[in-house]
Amino acid sequence: MKKHVAGQPTEVELQILRILWELGPSPVREIHARLQTEKETNYSTTVKMLSIMLDKGLVKRDENAQPHIYRPVQSREKTGQRMVSDLIEKVYDGAAMSLVLQALANSKATPAELAEVRRLLDELEGQSP
Amino acid sequence: MKKHVAGQPTEVELQILRILWELGPSPVREIHARLQTEKETNYSTTVKMLSIMLDKGLVKRDENAQPHIYRPVQSREKTGQRMVSDLIEKVYDGAAMSLVLQALANSKATPAELAEVRRLLDELEGQSP
DNA sequence: TTGACATAGCGAAGACTTTCGCTAATCTTG
DNA sequence: CAAGATTAGCGAAAGTCTTCGCTATGTCAA
Numbered sequence: 001m002k003k004h005v006a007g008q009p010t011e012v013e014l015q016i017l018r019i020l021w022e023l024g025p026s027p028v029r030e031i032h033a034r035l036q037t038e039k040e041t042n043y044s045t046t047v048k049m050l051s052i053m054l055d056k057g058l059v060k061r062d063e064n065a066q067p068h069i070y071r072p073v074q075s076r077e078k079t080g081q082r083m084v085s086d087l088i089e090k091v092y093d094g095a096a097m098s099l100v101l102q103a104l105a106n107s108k109a110t111p112a113e114l115a116e117v118r119r120l121l122d123e124l125e126g127q128s129p
Numbered sequence: 130m131k132k133h134v135a136g137q138p139t140e141v142e143l144q145i146l147r148i149l150w151e152l153g154p155s156p157v158r159e160i161h162a163r164l165q166t167e168k169e170t171n172y173s174t175t176v177k178m179l180s181i182m183l184d185k186g187l188v189k190r191d192e193n194a195q196p197h198i199y200r201p202v203q204s205r206e207k208t209g210q211r212m213v214s215d216l217i218e219k220v221y222d223g224a225a226m227s228l229v230l231q232a233l234a235n236s237k238a239t240p241a242e243l244a245e246v247r248r249l250l251d252e253l254e255g256q257s258p
Numbered sequence: 259t260t261g262a263c264a265t266a267g268c269g270a271a272g273a274c275t276t277t278c279g280c281t282a283a284t285c286t287t288g
Numbered sequence: 289c290a291a292g293a294t295t296a297g298c299g300a301a302a303g304t305c306t307t308c309g310c311t312a313t314g315t316c317a318a
Contacts, residue, residue, distance in 0.1 A: 010275060014219050022222075028295075044278050047296065052275090066284080067295065077231070080220045084232050087216060090143050091209045096232050097242040102206065103213050103229045104249055113226045114254050120233055121250070125243050139305060157265075173308050176266060181305090195314080196265070259318105266313070277302075285294070 008086060009079070013053055015039075016046075017079065020059065020072040027067035137215060138208070142182055144168075145175075149188065150205040156196035 009017060019034045020026065032046040050070055053059045062069040074082075084099070092098045104117070138146055148163045149155065161175040179199055182188045191198040203211075213228070221227045233246070 012276065018219070018222065041276080042278055043295090044280090044297090045276070048277075048298090049275095051297070076220065077227075080216075080228065081231055081235065083216055083220060084228060085235065087209075087212055088232070090140075091147070091205065091212060093147065096235060097238050097246070098206075099209065099213060100229055100232045100238075100246060101249060102210055103217070103225055103232065104246065104253070106210065106214065106225060109226050109229075109253065111254065114250060117226070117229060117233065118247075118250055120230060121243060121247055124233070124238065125240065141306065170306080171308055172265090173267090173310090174306070177268090177307075178305095180267070261318090262316090264313105264315075266311100268309105268311080270307105270309095272307075273305080275302100275304075278300095279298105281296100281298080283294105283296070286292085288290095 008083060009053075009058060012049055013056075013058060016049055016053065017058065017072055018076075020070065021076045025062075025069045025071035027065075027069055029067060031070065137212060138182075138187060141178055142185075142187060145178055145182065146187065146201055146208065147205075149199065149201040154191075154198045154200035156194075156198055158196060160199065 015035065015038065016031060019031055023030060023034065028043075028047055028050060031050070032043050035041065035046055050059065050061075054061060054070075058073060059070050060073055061071070072079075088094060088096045088099050109117070144164065144167065145160060148160055152159060152163065157172075157176055157179060160179070161172050164170065164175055179188065179190075183190060183199075187202060188199050189202055190200070201208075217223060217225050217228055238246075
């Protein structure tokens, strides 16, 4: 047997995770239905992917329920956090701020959202100095 | 032959790009020297990777120079921008602000950096309202 | 020029990801 | 309960990415 311990979710795994984040706990049938709106893969493939993700610990499932119900192990936020950290490490050499500035400049934020960033900023500045 | 048109840079490609961003245009020898400080792959591997990256258009090279000199086609900023957009798309469904907040909260920013974010924020808020 | 050494490139192997055909198990309904 | 439909799972194939052995080419000094 192999290791199969989770690193970063792969492309397809992420597609499936996103669907789970949107739908909440769901049976394969539903997941696959959504997946088909973005790509044309077989039902079998979806089942297989889910089982791999189960191995990796990316999802859990309730086997008592009939159609088994799958749900993500990590929240979108947690997963995003990991991936962001990874990206920062790999591209920006750990300089998170570059990424913040870039994402900020890139985004079409609403005033309310900008206010929230400002609030967080106040908080951060209030700590060290 | 195959397509080999560039999508996102892969793991190793990114490692090499990062080295090129740091060192500037360099011959394989130098790139490989740096690479060896993080992993233990053969010189051949580095050459091969570079040639693949050349195919994909991730790097260019000066063949007149002897040791050919390689340089990145895209800046770290541009590349980061693409990858961030991709991440935002794939994980946050386009909600960039979530990522900004997350990266910001995660970072150990200096006061100077925070000030810069604030500056950008002022600028952004000065536009729409 | 030639030997020694540095540089470039090919093609194939190994690892991982994604895909699916086909079989097995489970569920429904007449 | 049996036939048909739905759901689960295996194992192998196809596609990518990464690695490197080996060959070819180029450079330089004796």
